[in-house]
Amino acid sequence: MGRRCQYGLVAVSVLAGCLLTTGPVRAQPAAVASEDSALAETLFREGRALLEDGQIAEACTKLDSSHRLDPKVSTMLNLAACHELEGRTASAWAEFLEAARLTRVLKVRDPKALEDTARTRAAALESRLHYVVVEAPDAVPAGVELFVDGRALPRVAWSSPIPVDPGERKFEARALGHLTVSSSLLIPREGGRSALRIPSLPAKQPGAADSPRETSSPPPNNASTASPLAPVGQSPLKELPFVAGATLFVGGATVGAVFGLRAISLKNERDLECDAAGCSGAGLAKQEDARSAAVVSTVAFLVAGAGATLATVWLLLPRTKAAPMALRAGCVGPACGAALAGGF
The missing domain is CATH 2.60.40 (Immunoglobulin-like)
Structure with a gap:
């Protein structure tokens, strides 16, 4: 893939990277596969697909059901990231810690890396609890x-x-x-x-x-x-900069994560269509799609950053005592x- 596409993919957030790199790691031996574990795998894949489509609430429900049927570190990490996107900060924090604990209980590949990822994500949420x-x-x-x-x-x-x-x-x-x-x-x-x-x-x-x-x-x-959380005598219009900034941040981060996931997925599909001799027509098409998705992801995260800056500036501005x-x-x-x- 060209350097421009690689740079675009690098801009995908840690969230998108964690969601994919932790993938559906098999936490249990294949010999214990059952109807429940098969259904759990189906729900996991459906949840990931919904997440890529931006259907966050539906994705979280699928991932939660998958984990209840067949607990896995990868499923719990995806569920925690999904709940973080949904705004359920306390749930996401607890689930990242649970994922870290599961790395010591279940059989997973590279448990130390997964545990470090889970604990880092949990620590990043603590100030927002x-x-x-x-x-x-x-x-x-x-x-x-x-x-x-x-x-x-x-x-x-x-x-x-x-x-x-x-x-x-x-x-x-x-x-x-x-x-x-x-x-x-x-x-x-x-x-x-x-x-x-x-x-x-x-x-x-x-x-x-x-x-x-x-x-x-x-x-x-x-x-x-x-009205709830509105200081008495203060006009709700004064809250607009913060609300607008928070909305841009949440929306931009969600879109950026979704398109980042799609860019990486398309890149993986493109690799299957290419070899040392070159790429097929389908491979070239997927390469262009991956590049476009990466650009959208990068722009969305820039919007999210602008929103976060606006909200932060509003919080730091001096106000009259309410x-x-x-x-x-x-x-x-x-x-x-x-x-x-x-x-x-």
Whole structure:
């Protein structure tokens, strides 16, 4: 392939390189192949194809199902990279660490290189993790249970910062003999911490059924009606530079990764059509397609870089002090101005 095409391919991100170089490494001997492992391989290939087509959510679902059927380091690395593209930072971080652990458990080629790749990718995500810290007053009943999006959160974890994916998350506090209280907390994409305060759960009226899943939320106490994560009194238009930059970054990185994957795939197909004597017509066509895909990938990553620069500059610009942040669920207590916080 010509030097121009090689330079274009070099511009493909570490993400695209990791997705391909870790490939479908066989983590188990061929003798244990079964219907499950065959289906897992099919789902893996479909997930990779969807990823190349830019269908990120569908690709992540396929890769997740493949790993559940037949756990492999390569599948977990691809799933982690897919979730990173999807914006699920905490999930991607945990999956990269799990991939590193699997290199010591499963039989893989070059385990040290795969483990180093996984740990490097996980470390790069740590600064972008957002944590929820649970604050429970002494009045909370001993039997209270806390649920995050319907999944129980062990009480022993309440005192620890809990990494969570960005987006709106639903929290519920339940206890027998008490009304269930629920709240929503909007987790931003930026790294940081949000405090979740659990109030005293009101007791049920005599004769009421003891159903921990019965939901009843008391009226909000001085809850702000401001939009989620928007400081009170600040116009959302002032956030436009950051939103535009973040959008360019995510979109550019996604397109760049997809076309980078396609460029490398076409290059591999072109190599099959060429030998020392030269290339067939199909090989030359694939070479041109690979060069075009590499150019698109490079341009897309330049756009992503411009978006990241715009968002970073906006974050660094001095601003007038805004009022405390108000979440959809309301912010209770004087500490709301010190940290992003949500209350039930």
